[in-house]
Amino acid sequence: MTGAQLTEADIDEIALGAAVLGTGGGGDPHVGSLMAKRLIRLHGPVALRGVDDLTDDDFVIPIGGIGAPSVSVERIQAESELLAALAAIERAVGRRPTAVMPIEVGGGNSMIPIATAALAGLPVVDGDAMGRAFPEAQMVTFHLAGYGPGATVMVDHHGNEVVSRPVDGAWSERIARAVTVEMGGGATMIDYAYGGDVVRECAIPGTLTLAKRIGRILRGRDAAGRELRDDERIDALCADLDAVRLFEGKVADLQRAVDGGFTRGAAELDGVGADRGSAFRLDFQNEMLLARRDGALAAVTPDLISVLDLATGMPITTESLRYGARVAVIAIPCHEKWRTPMGLLTAGPAHFGYDVDWVPVEDIPRERRALPDSARTTEGKAA
Amino acid sequence: MTGAQLTEADIDEIALGAAVLGTGGGGDPHVGSLMAKRLIRLHGPVALRGVDDLTDDDFVIPIGGIGAPSVSVERIQAESELLAALAAIERAVGRRPTAVMPIEVGGGNSMIPIATAALAGLPVVDGDAMGRAFPEAQMVTFHLAGYGPGATVMVDHHGNEVVSRPVDGAWSERIARAVTVEMGGGATMIDYAYGGDVVRECAIPGTLTLAKRIGRILRGRDAAGRELRDDERIDALCADLDAVRLFEGKVADLQRAVDGGFTRGAAELDGVGADRGSAFRLDFQNEMLLARRDGALAAVTPDLISVLDLATGMPITTESLRYGARVAVIAIPCHEKWRTPMGLLTAGPAHFGYDVDWVPVEDIPRERRALPDSARTTEGKAA
Numbered sequence: 135m136t137g138a139q140l141t142e143a144d145i146d147e148i149a150l151g152a153a154v155l156g157t158g159g160g161g162d163p164h165v166g167s168l169m170a171k172r173l174i175r176l177h178g179p180v181a182l183r184g185v186d187d188l189t190d191d192d193f194v195i196p197i198g199g200i201g202a203p204s205v206s207v208e209r210i211q212a213e214s215e216l217l218a219a220l221a222a223i224e225r226a227v228g229r230r231p232t233a234v235m236p237i238e239v240g241g242g243n244s245m246i247p248i249a250t251a252a253l254a255g256l257p258v259v260d261g262d263a264m265g266r267a268f269p270e271a272q273m274v275t276f277h278l279a280g281y282g283p284g285a286t287v288m289v290d291h292h293g294n295e296v297v298s299r300p301v302d303g304a305w306s307e308r309i310a311r312a313v314t315v316e317m318g319g320g321a322t323m324i325d326y327a328y329g330g331d332v333v334r335e336c337a338i339p340g341t342l343t344l345a346k347r348i349g350r351i352l353r354g355r356d357a358a359g360r361e362l363r364d365d366e367r368i369d370a371l372c373a374d375l376d377a378v379r380l381f382e383g384k385v386a387d388l389q390r391a392v393d394g395g396f397t398r399g400a401a402e403l404d405g406v407g408a409d410r411g412s413a414f415r416l417d418f419q420n421e422m423l424l425a426r427r428d429g430a431l432a433a434v435t436p437d438l439i440s441v442l443d444l445a446t447g448m449p450i451t452t453e454s455l456r457y458g459a460r461v462a463v464i465a466i467p468c469h470e471k472w473r474t475p476m477g478l479l480t481a482g483p484a485h486f487g488y489d490v491d492w493v494p495v496e497d498i499p500r501e502r503r504a505l506p507d508s509a510r511t512t513e514g515k516a517a
Numbered sequence: 518m519t520g521a522q523l524t525e526a527d528i529d530e531i532a533l534g535a536a537v538l539g540t541g542g543g544g545d546p547h548v549g550s551l552m553a554k555r556l557i558r559l560h561g562p563v564a565l566r567g568v569d570d571l572t573d574d575d576f577v578i579p580i581g582g583i584g585a586p587s588v589s590v591e592r593i594q595a596e597s598e599l600l601a602a603l604a605a606i607e608r609a610v611g612r613r614p615t616a617v618m619p620i621e622v623g624g625g626n627s628m629i630p631i632a633t634a635a636l637a638g639l640p641v642v643d644g645d646a647m648g649r650a651f652p653e654a655q656m657v658t659f660h661l662a663g664y665g666p667g668a669t670v671m672v673d674h675h676g677n678e679v680v681s682r683p684v685d686g687a688w689s690e691r692i693a694r695a696v697t698v699e700m701g702g703g704a705t706m707i708d709y710a711y712g713g714d715v716v717r718e719c720a721i722p723g724t725l726t727l728a729k730r731i732g733r734i735l736r737g738r739d740a741a742g743r744e745l746r747d748d749e750r751i752d753a754l755c756a757d758l759d760a761v762r763l764f765e766g767k768v769a770d771l772q773r774a775v776d777g778g779f780t781r782g783a784a785e786l787d788g789v790g791a792d793r794g795s796a797f798r799l800d801f802q803n804e805m806l807l808a809r810r811d812g813a814l815a816a817v818t819p820d821l822i823s824v825l826d827l828a829t830g831m832p833i834t835t836e837s838l839r840y841g842a843r844v845a846v847i848a849i850p851c852h853e854k855w856r857t858p859m860g861l862l863t864a865g866p867a868h869f870g871y872d873v874d875w876v877p878v879e880d881i882p883r884e885r886r887a888l889p890d891s892a893r894t895t896e897g898k899a900a
Contacts, residue, residue: 292684292688296681297609312698315695317692
């Protein structure tokens, strides 16, 4: 980044890194990056504010898209929605926004705040409230720290505006999801708008910078500036993030549907290379949430599960996953805030109805079992 | 009414009349009347303001319940919701309410504004925006005159608050219905809050007074103060309202379900007395909307179709309708505003998907056909 500014040149790398941290969700990073680049081109670079540089007088606006990623690639967010949402939060709270922030660093939702910042002439905060993407509105570090959603703004491209004041994060999600479905499956949302003091306490700092570093590696430069071959990139990424390579395989089956304002489904992979003979299953609700290898836990939310193109290392969203794609699956340890009892209660496997216990991804044994074909088929069906 | 005041003694008669005008919906009148009486007892009588007495400086708040009547009898609206809704509209619009008004005179929604007025020390307007009850939020005279819903408040008993600014009445209904379902099938709502000038232009005047007059007749006194026998009441009511006695029968079949924030269903009646040998069907969505006799149109929305206990004349809501009940069905010509092209487009049969043309109820021929049994059975099934 150019000093403490984001220019058009930074956007593609941030979008690429945010697609990894988005674990398949967070809205389409490409669509978001086009909007961010266009608005920076029109309005100039965006100042980047460190979380610790926020003052108590700041009023920080997390803004992003809510809904099924499958919708977000078809119905592009209108720029007018961003300003309408800012105006609505200012009117509802009676406080002028001084900075915008990603509610989640993942996917397109890393881009929307940059686009908004460019449009409104505000700085963007180098941090977010998840350190990744999650599918539900209450899955934010504000909620973990006991802060409610506050005045919550939703606007759509028709010009509808909804400002709710839900009693807690769970109600916020319920109301917002119902409104999202009615608005056509996607909307622009502001929630957890707080002063700089609360954001300093709650936000996960440095995640836009982290996204940029990831993007840089995936585009072929390591931290030291050394050029990476295509086949070195995933390993370099894993080394940088303390991530685990879980599996390499080919997408053999894919179920995916837009359901209740989410994109839900599962992908089955047949192993290739060292993983030949093993089966792997990914369950997702907007984001990749559960990975099982031959029926055994490989990684589970809140740890990050990301799918990358096996040849190029490019991240693949749940929406762009295709039958026959050859992919690598990696897992990244989540931020420690998600590993607390409150974090696991909020976004752990039980919340999503998965009958597995959370185990830190780095502690899950990785022996590669060569199961007889019959056993594997059975497990694949049972999973 | 005691001069221009509503006392506890007025409430039961208004509730009774509003149950007739509610055509089966509008929320439970009994539950509403208990709340209105309690709050008048606590806070004193409520001043009644004529529609024409409103000044341009007035800010009039239509308040009521939204949702399935089946829910409203199980989950009683909390008094705290009424004040929360008033506070929310004042905050959203920046204007202090000077009067409350029924959005619809029907059912419990005639009572909620009186209860709110008592609680807040405000007058209640003797008028409403339907002249009856309708199931959907845009079915109001404001909409017919081209006025949008404006800032629309919804609160529930959990303490959730939603303020939407929908682009038009149809969007208001969509968003409000989705939020209602999420709030548990019922909520307190304020919409179409306007200044006295707009209310003078749009409201249907005198409908609380009308409800009281209906209630008085059904309790056994005609306009001249003469006492009525039980079996004279329905005829007296029809004479007073220019209403038509459509049918007398026994409920032979009843389908009713809570679906998408509405109570939907149909009742089949077997004729008794002069109607013996005929079959009658009532279709409802919160309100009674379509009446067919032996398969032929008997009355249809926007005209009012009301079901009364055959013996006592007491109105029966769609929710309290029971198998075996002996009822009289009457139809009341709707207010002329609903008989315009815009009125029929908004609340006529086509809007509800009924494949019948609207005919003014007073113009529908009433010959009593004695069909052979076989034909009647077939029609009953096809209807």
